[in-house]
Amino acid sequence: xxxSTAAPSGHAVAIxxxxxxxxxxxxxxxALGMSVSSVQQRAHSPNFPTFRWLGATPGPRRVRTPEDCDxxxxxxxxxxxxFDGGARRANVIDLNVQPPRVVRTVGWLRCMCCGRFHxxxxxxxxxxxxxxxxxxGLPVGADPNEDA
Numbered sequence: 001x002x003x004s005t006a007a008p009s010g011h012a013v014a015i016x017x018x019x020x021x022x023x024x025x026x027x028x029x030x031a032l033g034m035s036v037s038s039v040q041q042r043a044h045s046p047n048f049p050t051f052r053w054l055g056a057t058p059g060p061r062r063v064r065t066p067e068d069c070d071x072x073x074x075x076x077x078x079x080x081x082x083f084d085g086g087a088r089r090a091n092v093i094d095l096n097v098q099p100p101r102v103v104r105t106v107g108w109l110r111c112m113c114c115g116r117f118h119x120x121x122x123x124x125x126x127x128x129x130x131x132x133x134x135x136x137g138l139p140v141g142a143d144p145n146e147d148a
Contacts, residue, residue, distance in 0.1 A: 014054040015043050021054070072096070075103060080119055083140055084108060089123060109136065116141050 014021060015028045017039075022028035025043070029036045043053040066072050078090040089107040093100050104122040111118055113132035116139035120126045128134020 015039060016052040016054055018050045076100075078106060080106075083117065086110065086117060111136065111139060114139065 042048040042051040118129040119137040
């Protein structure tokens with residue numbers, strides 16, 4: 001019986017136990033009445049010389065960096081731009097999902113309380129400036145409610 005190379009890793013997966021060759025660790029486990037993990041562990045252990053892993057032993061796993069992972073990618077946030085009177089809006093994009101999705105929208109916005117412009121990190125939720133007790137940015141210009 002030849003060693004099977006039908007594994008997704010491309011490695012030969014045949015196992016030999018006491019001179020009997022099995023095409024896979026699963027079939028050896030069934031024939032011996034053991035679990036698959038026990039057969040694999042014994043085949044890779046020097047303490048069990050009758051169990052032999054026939055073929056290349058897979059090497060250590062590749063170390064993944066955050067750039068090539070599917071998760072933990074940073075949000076794509078636009079840089080703050082100069083005051084434009086609230087004409088421009090920009091999207092913050094999450095690259096951790098496919099297709100990438102818009103998380104929130106940033107831009108210059110009028111405060112709902114004092115009416116001054118402030119740069120908001122989320123124009124749909126942060127509608128009050130910091131001076132009025134909201135989560136928006138610092139307002140630009142003079143406060144129309146203050147005495148001169």
